[in-house]
Amino acid sequence: VACTNWKRVMMVLTGQGKYRDPLEIPAHEAHVPSNLRTLSEYSVAEINARLRTYLKFVFVREPLERLVSAYRNKFTLSYNTAFHKRYGTKIVRRHRPQPSQRALERGDDVRFEEFVYYLLDPRTQQEEPFNEHWERVHSLCHPCIIHYDVVGKYETLAEDAKYILQLVGADASVKFPASSKTTRTTDDMTAQFFQDISPFYQRRLFNLYKMDYLLFNYSIPSYLRLR
Template structure:
C-alpha cells in the first residue's frame, strides 16, 4: 500500500514538472511584442545609397516625361524657382565646369535677340520652338501688328524681321542690357533635340537649305561612316552621333560655321552660367511656360504665344529609342559625355535605357 502511494505521488510529480516545463518553453518562444513567433537574429539591412544634391534637386523638377501641363500659377512659379536653383548649383559644381561654363563670346551674342522697346533678351536655341518666339518679338518690335501677318520667310531673314542681335551693340550697351533686361531661353531633352535637328536638316529640310545635305553630310559620311562601301543614301543618324560625340568635333564645327547652332549644346549657345537669365522654359512644359514667360516679361497683355498643337511638346521615348537603336553603346556614351552639362543643368534624366 505504501509503495502504491509513492508510485502515485511520483506520477503526479512528473506530470507537474512536465506542465511547468511546457509553460516555460512557451513563454520563451514568444517575441517581445507578444506575437507568439520566435525572434531570430536581427539582420541589419544596408543603408540606401544617398543621392547627391544634384540628383535630389533633379527629382524635384524633372520634366521628362511630361504628361499633363501644369495649371496652377503658384506651382508653375515654384517649378521655375527650383529650375533656377538647380542651374545655380550645377554652375558652381567644379566637377562639371568644363561642361557648364562658356565665355560670353560673339557666337553667344549672335544668338541673343533684342527688344529694346520692352527690355527683353531672347537667346535662340534651335529645335525647341524658337520660330514662334521670334514671331512674338517681331510683333513686340513693331515690324508687324500680329503674329498671323508675319510671312514664314521673313521670320528667319534677319535683315527683314526687325530683330537686332546683341552682338550688334557696343560692349557698354551689351553689358547694360545683360544686367538690366529680362532674359530667357528654352531648352529641350538634349537627345530628342538632336533627333529633331537631324530630321529637319538632313532628312526633310523643309526650308530647302541645300548646304546641309550637299556640303555638311558628305564630310560627315567620309569621316564617320564605318562601312565606306555604304556611302550612298545620305547621312545616317549613326554618323551624326559619331560626329557629335567626337572629342575633336570642333575642327569640323569651324568648317561648318553657324550652321552648327542646330546641334551644339545649350551651354555653347546661351552661356547660362555666365548670363543671369530670369526664366529658362522647357519645351516639354511649354503650354505652361509660354504664358508664364510672357507674364514675367510684362507683355502678356500685348501678345500671345501661338497655339501649340496637342502632344507636339511631349517627350517621345519611343522615338528616342528608335533612332538610337542602331547606335552603338560606345557612341551613345561619347555623345552623353558631351551633352552631360545640358542634362545636369536643366534637370533632364540621364537616358539610362539607351546604355
Template structure:
C-alpha cells in the same frame, strides 16, 4: 401596448435598412473623385527638380490664379504652388551645376560675338531672348517681331520673314556697343527655352538632313558628305550615296576633340546641334527664366506674364502633344547604334542634361 411595441421594432428595422443603403451609396460616391483623379494624371506635366518622385504639377486653366500639386497622399489633397517657384527651382539647379568645378568645361563658355549673335533684343519692352534651335524658337521670334511693332499679331507674319534677319526687325545683341551690351545684360528680362538634349538632336537631324523644309542645300551637299567621309565606318561600293545616317551624326557629335576642324568649316550652320551652354552661356549670363519645351503649353503664358507683356501678345497655338517627350522615338533612332557611341554622345551633352534636370537616358546607356 404589445402592438405598439412591434410597430416600433418594425420602424427601427426599416430605418436600419435605409441607413445601410445610404451608407453604400455614400461610399460609392466617395470613390468617384479617386477614379477621376487617376484619369487626370495622364495629362499632368512633371517637374523632377521641383517635386518629389511621386508628385506631379498640375497647371491651371487660363484665368486661374495658381497651379496645383496633386499630392501622392491622395487624389483629394491639393496644395497651391505658383509658377515663380517652379522657375526658381530651375534657376537654383542651374546655379548649383554651374558651380560644379568637375563639369566646368561642359557648362561654361566665353560670352563672345558667337553667343551675342544668338540673343535677340526688344528694346521697347526690355527683353532679351536667346535662340536655341529646335525648341520652338521660331514662335518666340514672332512674339518679339510683334512687340517691336513690325506686325500687329503673330498670325500675320510671313514664315519666310521670321528667319530673314536683315528684314525681320530683330536686332541682335552683337550689333551693339560694349556699353550697350552690358547695360542690357544687367537690366533686361532674359530668357531661353530648353528641350531633352537627345530628342533635340533627333529633331535637328530630321530637319536639316532628312526633310530640309526651308531648302538649305548646304546641309546635304556640303555638311553631310564631310561627316560621312570622316565618321562612316563602311565606305565600300557607293555607301556615300545613301546620305547621312543618324549613326554617322552620333559619331560626329560624340567626337568632342576631332570634330572641331569640321565645325570651323561648317560655320554657324552647327548652331542646330551645339549645346545650350555653347549657344546661350547660361552659367555666364544671369537669365530670369528657363522655359522647357516639354511644358511649353504651360510655360509660355507665364513667361509672357513675367516679362510684363501678357496683355500685348500671345504665344502661337501649340498642336496637342507636339511638345511631349517621346521615348519611343528616341529608342527607334538609337536602335543599332553601339553603346560606346551613345556614351560618347552623352558625355558631350552631359552638361545640358545636368543643367536643366533632364534624366540620364539609362535605357540607352546601360
C-alpha cells in the same frame, strides 16, 4: 528651342503694328537678320546695360531628344538642301564606307548613326564649332555667365511662354504659337533612333551632352545603355 516662334513673337511685340499674329509671319522672314536687333549691334556699355536690366530667358529641351529633332529636321527633309550640302556631304564622305557618287554630291540621305559618328569625331570641332542646332546649350547660351531670369523647358513650352509674355507685359492678344503634336520628336521616337546605336557610342554621346543634363536637371533616359 522654339527659336522661330520666339522670333515671330518678338516681331509682333516690336513691329509697330505691322504684324498682330505671330503665325502670320513666314518662317523665313522670322530669320531675316534685319528684322530684330541683336546684342552684337550695340556698344559694350549698351550690352552690359541690357544684360543688367532686361528680362533674360532661355529655353532648353531634353538633350538627346533635341539632337534627334535636329537630325530629323536638317537631314531627312528634302527642302533642307543647304544642310545636306554643307554637312551631309562631309558626313557621308567621312563616315560611310564606299559611298555612292550621288550621296557624295548630294548628302541628302545621312543616317542617324553617321550623324552620331560625325558629332564624336575629334576633327569635327577642330575644324569649326558645332552648328547651333546641335551645339550644347551650355556652350551656346552660357548660363554660367549670363544670369537668366527664366529657364523655360520645351516640355512645358506653352505654360512657360505664357508666363514670360505676362512678365514683359505683352498684350493679352499676343499668343505664343502652339507646337504641332503630329510632327514633333517625342521620347519614344528618340528611343527608336538609339536602338541601333551601340552602348559604346551611346555612352560617348551622353558624355558629350552630360553638362546640359546636369545644368538643366534632366534625368538619364531609360533607353540608354551606358554599361
